[in-house]
Amino acid sequence: MNDKQENLALAHVRQGDDGVWREHLLDKHLRDVAKLAADFAVGFDSSDWASIAGLWHDIGKYSTEFQRYIKTVSGYDRANAHIEGGAPGRVDHSTAGAIHAVRQFGAHGRILAYLIAGHHAGLPDWHAAETGGKALSIRLGAEQNYLLDRIPAQAIPQEILTQPTPTAKLRGGTAGLHLWLRMLFSCLVDADFLDTETFMDSDKVAARSGYRDMADLMDCFDNHMAAFALNVDDTPVNVIRADILCQCREKAALAPGLFSLTVPTGGGKTLSGMAFALRHAVRHKKQRIIYVIPYTSIIEQTAGIFREIFSDNVIEHHANLDPGKEGDKEDARSRLATENWDAPIIVTTNVQFFESLFAARTSRCRKLHNIVNSVVVLDEAQLLPPEFLQPIADVINQLASHYGVTFVLSTATQPALGSFQTFGSKAFRGLDNVHEIMDDPDVLYQQLERVKVNVPDDLQTARDWQSIADELLQHPSVLCIVSRRDDARELHRLMTASEQGKDTLHLSALMCGEHRSLVIADIKARLKRNEPVRVVSTQLVEAGVDLDFPVVYRTLAGLDSIAQAAGRCNREGKLESLGRVVVFVPPKLAPPGLLRQAAQISVSLLSGSISNVLGRDLAKQFFEHLYMRAPSLDKYGIHELLTQDARDCQIQFRTVAEKFKLIDDSAYQTILVRYGDNGMLLGKLEKEGPQRWLMRKLQRYSVNIPKRLFAQLAKQGDVREIGQGLYVQVGDTLYDKTLGVVIDGNIAPDDLTV
Secondary structure, three states, X not given: OOHHHOOOOEEEEEEOOOOOEEEEEHHHHHHHHHHHHHXXXXXXXXXXXXHHHHHHOOHHHHOHHHHHHHHXXXXXXXXXXXXXXXXXXXXXXXXXXXXXXXXXXXXXXXHHHHHHHOOOOOOOEOOOOOXXXXXXXXXXXXXXXXXXXXXXXXOOOHHHHOOOOOOOOOOOOHHHHHHHHHHHHHXXXXXXXXXXXXXXXXXXXXXXXXXXXXXXXXHXXXXXXXXXXXXXXXXXXXXXXXXXHHHHHHHOOOOOOEEEEEOOOOOOHHHHHHHHHHHHHHHHOOOEEEEEEOOHHHHHHHHHHHHHHHHHHEXXXXXXXXXXXXXXXXXXXXXXXXXXXXXXXXXXXXXXXHHHHOOOOHHHHOOHHHHOOEEEEEEOHHHOOHHHHHHHHHHHHHHHHHOOOEEEEEEOOOOOOOOXXXXXXXXXXXXXXXXXXXXXXXXXHHHOOOEEEEOOOOOOOOOOHHHHHHHHOXXXXXXXXXXOHHHHHHHHHHHHOOOOOOOOEEEOOOOOHHHHHHHHHHHXXXXXXXXXXXXXXXXXXOOOOOOOEOEEEEEOOOHHHHHHHHOOEOOOOOOOOOEEEEEEOOOOOOOOOHHHHHHHHHHHHHOOOOOOOOOHHHHHHHHHHHHHHOOOOOOOOHHHHHHOOHHHOOOEHHHHHHHOOOOOHHHEEEEEOOOOOOHHHHHHHHXXXXXXXXXXXXXXXXXXXXXXXXXXXXXXXXXXXXXXXXXXXXXXXXXEOOOEEOEOOEOOOOOOOO
């Protein structure tokens, strides 16, 4: 430290390659964060709140205790001195700004207090709860005043400390307070992280710039589609797809809001939906397109399609490898590696998108402000989980009404998401005023009829796997979709035991994304060459995977799943007759929960004479039954937790975040497997820690496994932790080149992982 800066307050320090420690002045950090946060909040007219949050978020660092600590510790502790908690001696510097906000603005200061107090550990609960973390009401108590009062009187510049009362109104009324606060929180933490990153590693900042604007991306897309059209056969299916694409482009001029894109499987929804989104974004000056997919296991195909068109303007992001998820293990590098969705096109999952909108942690909330003024395509919208349907519908309505977000519900089997009265006492507040993009979906379904679905007369008697395997082997090319990973493995074992079926391929989410992509590419190549190919897969192939088999078998499942399976049959309409879809009752029931309930509803609807299993009317009945039979469309009382005390700005953010889990991540552990040539990436992760570009690449090598089996792997030494709660495969026996993760020669018997 030079003599001139000896008495100046510091925000951060870093050690350069030359071994010299460099200082980030606190005054400059606060002003720069305030400006950046204010810019982020322009999209929802709340810049004054965001600016003050930026100015006050780190005023606790002016304390003698913090300055002494950051100037005297060394090595790792010094580089991470600005991270609260987790190490002896680290100083609470976030509570001071929260207390100052309440002193300055009274009850309205609580808005800023949530943001400032939570900018390290995440948004807190107002009341004490079992979820951990100190409640905000306690942190604002009189006994904590010393955290502000200990700061020397002249340490904080008055132009930072004294601010006018913000005048911007909250968005969405009392019911929308939680979302508005999260959006402001997102502006603050992303600004804080980016300004810190600029100081810590300016090269990383430069590497993330240079994205193309929406108009350029639309031209790029149009050129791609024009070239594609020159090379496709002039079949009836392709003529219909071209008309669907044309309608999507025309309807993009409609005013922003809620849209549905109802197109049968194989109708080209992915590219047509992108055509709508791009034109709509250009016409209405939207800042980005977010393509939301139900399963982690299929995200790589859609992301791959878009990367082929848009190159590096696409980010693929799911929840498996979020650095800093474990707050007690975060450090400076893990914080800066978290994703902020700064690219124009994002491909993500239902889990990442919706859980982030109810999250408390900085790592999950950082990106939220970049959802504002965007186009969100919900692919396969029928897979939204019923037990969370009410809070999901509420937040969609809030985003569309108050944050300039256009939603497109894209699916072949539209769920019944309009408002309705349930059997209980509560009405479902649904998505009303949804505009259908297609002129006449019923005509489309007639035109794109390419398969006949065979349903057994007896839906109660199960078949055994050996008889199914024998039957599948009679078909040169066939796809069989099952609902359980262990079922997929067992059927694959039986088929490959035969000389005739030795080349049968396997797909499940126990294979990493890179592995699945290569297998799917192999399947497509064989089909294109008209070579025999037999595939056993979990339902990961049902949503968006572009396969075209003459025959498809499907274990008994919900009608939506049967319809999706049918979309992998005679997809291009090239067969002389209709493709064949065979539904059968497997030896074991579907996994407990939604999958089993959906299958049971199908049994009730398919018992009797059904002329069209894939009819839209039957699909509507299916979803009505599914939602009506659900014990609750807000199983964990999310709405009440967010609104019951909102008038007093008392919100249980952390409790809600713990309860709003589309997947119980406490039951699963993500591991990084060794596959292909990813050894260099894993070595870099272990040596240098998480970095955003590196985590983006490594997502393709991650697999989720149940915690109970993970514990077995850890005990056996098959995995080891290489930092920040990230675990990597040890040795060569854990990952099978055909089946993916195996444990003692067996695949984990568990339900599907989204």
